[in-house]
Amino acid sequence: MLPAEDLKLVVEKLDRQPNDLEQGIFLNLWSEHCSYRSSYPLLKNFKTDGENVIIGPGDDAAIVKFDDEYILSVAMESHNHPSYIDPYSGAATGVGGIVRDVISMGTKPVAVLAPFYLGPLDSDKNRWIFDNILEGAADYSETIKVAGIRGESYFDERYSGNPLVNVVCVGVGKKENMMTSVSKTAGNRFILFGSKTGRDGLGGAAFASADMSEDDTPARETIPGGDAELEKRVIDATLEIIEKKLVECCRDLGASGLTGASVEMAEKGGFGFNLIADDVPLLFDDLTLYEIMLSETQERMLAEIKPENVEVVMEIMRKHNVWAADVGYLIEEPVYRVNFKGKLEAELPIHFIVSGVPRCELPSEAPAKRPDVHVSKKPELPADMKTCVLNMLSSYNLASRKTVWEKFAKTTLPEVYGESGGDAGIIKVTDKKGVAMTCGCEPAVCLLDPYTGSVMTVLENAMNLAVKGASGLCLVDNLNFGNPNKPEQYWYLKQSVLGLSDAAKKLNIPVVGGNVSLYNESAEFDTAILPTPAIGVLGIVSFEKPIPSSFFKESDETILLIGTTKAELGGSEYYRAADMEDSGVVPTVPENYDKIVEAIAKACASGEVTSAHDISRGGIAKAFASMLTDVGAEVDLTALGIDRADDLLFSESPARAILTVKSTDKIADIMKDIPCIAIGKTVAGSSLKMKVGKEELAFTKAEIDEASASIEKAMKIGYKYE
Template sequence: MLPEEDLKIITEKMGREPNLVEQGCFLNLWSEHCSYRSSAPLLKTFTTTGDKVIIGPGDDAAIISFGNGWVLAVGMESHNHPSYVDPYNGSATGVGGIVRDIISMGARPIALMDPLYFGPLDNPKNLYLFEHIIEGIAGYGNCIGVPVVRGEAYFDRSYSGNPLVNVVAVGLAREKDVVTACAQTAGNKLVLMGSTTGRDGLGGASFASRDLSEDSEAEDRPSIQIGDPFTEKLLIEATLEAIGKGYVKSCRDLGAAGLAGASSEMASKGDLGMRIIADNVVLRETGMTPYEILIAESQERMLLEVEPENVDAVLAIADKYDLNGSMIGELTEELNYTVEFKGEVAADIPVKLLTEGAPTFERPSTVPEAREPGEKPELPADLKKAVLDILSSHNVASKRWIYRQYDHEVQVRTVRKPGDDAGLLRIDGNEGIALSCGCNPRHTLLDPYTGGKGTVIENAMNLAVKGARGLAIVDCLNFGNPERPDIYWQFKQAILGLGDAARDLTIPVVGGNVSLYNESGEFKTAIAPTPSIGLVGHIEDVTMAPAGVFTKEGDTIILVGETGDELGGSEYYNIIGKEMDGKAPKPPENVVKVIDTLIDLAKSGKLTASHDLSLGGIAAAICEMCENYGADIDLSNVAEDLRADEILFSESYARALVATSEPDAVKEMLKDVPYTVIGTVGGNTLNIQIGDSKIELTPEEINEARDSLMALMME
C-alpha cells in the first residue's frame, strides 16, 4: 500500500485518487530504491564530471573515455535483500542485472567485480548463504562469458541475517555505438525483447526498501527474480547486433520496477510520453493482470526504441537468437504514461509525476555520543601466534576458494588473476585498465567520514602499486534503516568523506546505487556502514605492472608511507575482541603525493614487486609477498614509540611495500615521501625482527594459515 502522505500528494497532483494499477507504479517508482528519496540531496555533493566523463550518473551506466575511439561503460548495483531470501538466484540475478545495464549502453561487458559481505562462517546459516551466493555469481557469470577479475569477501557479525552482494560491471564500446536511455522521437515504437514476463520479482523495488524480517524467506520469495544466463548471453548478442546496425534509438534494461520503471523513465528522460499496450507483452503465465505485467521484474528483458520502419528488422534479430520480441507501445508528445489492457485504459499518469515527483529530503541525523577508545591490550606474549592468527582470519586469509569458482580468463583480456591488489585487463594493445573494489566497514563504523575517505584512498592505492591512475568511481552505499537518526548520520558522513577523498584525488563519482534498510529482525541489528566502491583506472602498459609477490632474491624491501598507532577497526583488534576500541586510521595529508610517487615508481620499471598495506598491516602484507621467497625483515626503525604489535598490525592508510634491485634509484624517487628500508628478499623463511622481538615463519606455516578459508570449505 502507498504511504498515506504519498497518496495524498499523488491525488492532489492528478486531481483524482489513483487506481490500484497506478498505485502499484507509484509504490515502486517512488520507493527509496528507485527514487533515492532520502539520499538524493546527499548524492548531489559528489563531483560527477571530469575530462574523461562522457555520461555521468542518471543512465543505466556511466560512459568514460578511454582513448582512440574506445569508451568504457561502468556500473555498480546491489542485490542484498534477494540474496538473503534466495542466495543463489539473488546473487545470480544481481550479476545479470548489472550486465544488462552495460549492454543497454551499447557496450560489451568485459569484466565483473564482486564486493561481498557476510556474517561469520561458524554460523550454519551464514555458511549456507556464503556458499550459495558464490555459486550463484559463478553460475551466472561463467555462463555468459564475462570474467570476474576482482572482488572482496569481508566477514563481520553485523552481516548475519543480511549479507551484502554488490557487483561492478565494466563494458567496452566504440564511442559512436553508445546509446542512452533518453527517448528520442514521438511516434517511435517500443520493442520488448528477451525472456517472457512472469510473476517472479513482483514488487522487487519496494521489497528492497524495507527491513528483512524473520519470515522474509517465505513471505518475500515471490519478490525474487529467477535468472537464466543462457538467455542473457543471447540477449547480449541480439541487443549489440541491433545497436550495431543502427536500429536502436534508445535502450533501457528492465530492472527495478520492471516494465513500468524502464518505460516511464525512458520517456521522461526524453521529455516525451508513452503509450503501453500491455496485451502485447509476451507472458510466461496465464491470467496476469496489468499490475503484474507492469511491475514484474522478470529477468533478461530489454526495452528498445525503434523507428517504425525498423521494427520488423529488430523482431527478426530477436527471432534469430530465439528470443521473444514484441512491439508493445509507442512514444507520444503528450506527457502522460498510459497503459491499455483489453481495450481499456488501465493507467494514465503524468509521466513526470511518476518518475520525478517523489519528494526528496534529508532525514534527521544525530551524532552519537562520544565513544571511549578503551585501554590498549597487553602486548601478546607470542607475536608469532598473533601473526598466524591474523593470517588465518577470514578477512585476511586467501580467497582462493572463492575466485577459483569463477572463470576469470574468458575473453583473454585478463592480465592478472584474482588475488592481486588490482585486476588488470588489456584494452588496446598493452594499454589497459586496472580495477579495484570494496571498503573497510569497521573503519567506517568507528568514524564514518574518515572511513568514507579511506575507502577511496585504499582502492586508489591498490591501483597505484600497479602503476594505474583512477579514472572513475562507482559506488554501492549499503546502510541500515535511514529513519534512524544515528544511521542517517553514518550515511551522510560516509558520503561526505567519500566525496572529499574523490575530489582530493580528482576522480569523479560517475554512478552507483544506494541500498538502505539493511538490517534484519532475526538478529536485531543494522549492518556496519558499508560504502563499497568500484574504481576503474588507466594503465599505460600492463606488462610493466610489478608483481604482487617477491620475485628476485637479493632485492631490497622498502616500506613507503608512515605507520601510526592506528589499530582502531583493525583485524588485530577484531581477533582479540576489541573491535570497537581505538580510533579509526586517518588518511595522511600527503596521500596524493604518496599515490603519485607509487604510480611513477611502478611505471619506471625499477620495482620487481609492490603491494598495498591494508587489512592485517605490515605483517599480513609481508607474509602474502613471501609466496616464492623468504625475507629478512627488521622493523625496528619503522616508527618511534610504537609497540611491536602496533608496528606489525597497524592499518594506517597510504602505505605500500616495494621490492627493487635498484635501491638507490628508487630511494631517489622516494625523496619527497616517507620511506624506510626494512629488509632483503631471500632464503626459505620469513624472519622479522622488532627490537628484541624475533619472529620466524616457514612457508608451510604461512600457507597453512592463509589457506584456512580453503580448508574450511573443503571439510
C-alpha cells in the same frame, strides 16, 4: 498501498483517487531504491564530471573515455535482500542485472567485481549463504563468458541477517556505438525483448526499501531467477542491433520492471508513452496487469526503434532465439498511459511520476553511545608474537581467498591480463593499454568514524591501482546502510557520503554512478549492518613497461616501505580479534595522501619496480605474508620507531605500500618528498623473517599457508541448511 502522505500528494496532483495500478507505479518508483528520496540531497556532494567522463550518473551505466577509439562503461548495483532469501538466484541475477546495464550502453561486458559482506562462517546458514552466493555469481558469469576478476569477502556477525551482494560490471566498446536511455522521437516504437514476463521479483523495488523481516519477506519462489543462457543470447542480440544502428535508446528492465524502464526512458527525452500491455509476452496467461507492469523478471531489455526498423530488429531477435514484442510508442503529450484489454487502465503525468517524489534530508544524529575512538586503550601484549601473527592470519577477514577466487573466477578469457589474486584485476583493451579495477570497503573503521572510514575506502582502492602503476579514472559506489528513518543510521550515511566525496575530489576521481541500498536491518537478529559504503574504481595501465607483481618475484632486491606507520589501531582487524572493537585510536589519514598515491603510481609505472603491494587490512604482517612465494624476505622494522610489536605489525595506517626494486636510485628521486625507507631484502627460499625490536620472527610459507586456510577449512565442513 501508498503511504498516507504520498497518497495525499498524488490525489492533489491528479485531482482524483489513483487506482491500484497507479498506486503501485508510485509505490515502486517513489521507493528509496528507485528515487533516492532521502539520499539524493546527500549525493549532490559528489563531483561527477571530469575530462574523461562522457556520461555520468543517471543512466544504466557511466561512460568514460579510454582512448580516442574505445570507451569504458561501469556500473555498480546491489542484490542484498533477495540474496538472503535465495542466495544462488540472488547473486546470479545480481550479476545478470548489472551486465545488462553495461550492454544497454552499447558496450561488451568484460569483467565483474563482487564485494560480498557476510556473517561469520561458524554458522551453517552463513556457510550455505556464502557457498550459494559464490556459485550463483560464478555460474552466471561463466555462462555469459564474463570474467569474475576481483572481489572482496568480509565477515561480521551483523551481516548474518542481511548479507550484502554488491556487483560491479565493466564494459568496453567503441565510441561510435555508445548508447543512452534518453528517448529520441515521438512515434518511435518500443520493443521489449528477452525473457517472457512472469511474477518473479514483483514489487522488488518496494521490497528493497524495507527492513528484512520474517513476517513480510517474499517467498523464495518470487525472488527473480536467472537464465544465463538466455542472457548470453540477449547480450549478442543487443550488441548486434546497436552496432547496426537500429536503436535510438536502450535500457534494461531492473527495478520496477517494464514500468520503471518505459517511464524513465520516455521522460528523459521529454515525451509521454502509450503502452499496450496486451502485447507483452507472458510466462503465465493469468498474470494480472499489476503483475505485468511491475514484475522484475530478469533478462529483459527495452529499446526505442524507428517504425521502419522494427521488422529488421524482430528478425535479429528471431535469429538469436530471443522473445520480442512491440509494446508501445512515444507520444508528444507528457502523459504515461497503460492500455489493457481495450481499456485505459492508467493515465499519469509522466514528469510527476519521475520527479514528483518528495525528497529531503532526514534527521541526523550521531549515536548516543559512540565508542571513544580517540583513547589509547590497548590489549595485553601477546607473550608469543609468532603464534599471534599466525592466529591473525587465520581470521576470516585476513585468511587466504584462494578457494573463493577459484570458485568465483571460473571464466578465463584472453583479455584478462596477468596474475590472479593481486591488488587489482586487469583487462587488456589494446596491445598497449588496459583497464585496472578494484573494489572494497572499510566497514570496521566506518562503524567507529564513518567519515574517516569512507576516506580510507577511497584511498585503499586508489592504492590498489597505484601499485599497478595506474591512477584513478572514475569511481562507482554502493551505499549500504540501515534504516534511514533512524537518525543514527542516516548520520552514518551522511558522514560516509561526505568522506567518499572529499577523498574522491582530493584524488581527482570523479564519482560517475552508483546505487543506494538502505533498510539493511534484520528483525531476525535485531541488528543493522555495519555502515558499508562499498566502491569500485577503474584506472588505465600501460603495458609498455612491466607491471609490478603483487608477489615477490626476484631475490636480492631492496624492499622499500612507503608511507608512515603509526600505532593507531582503532577499527583494525587486530583489535576486533581482541574483542576491542570499541577501543583504540582511529587511523589518521596523512594530509598528503594524494601525493603519496601519485608517487607510488609513478614509481610502479616506471618499470623499475618488480613487486608492489598495498598495506591495508592486517597491516604489515598480512602484507608480507601475502607476498611470500618461493622468494621470501628478511626485514628489519626497528627503524619505524614503534615499541610494541603488535602496534607495529598490525597497524592499518593508510597510504602505505611495499615495493621491491633492483636499484633505489630512480625510485628515491620519485619519492623525494614521500616517506620511504629501505627495510630489508628479498631472499631465495619460501621464508619470512621480520625483526621487531629485539625479537626476530621467522615463518615458513607452509606455516603461513596452513594458518591462512581457515576459509577453505570452514567451507569443507559443509552445512545442514535448506
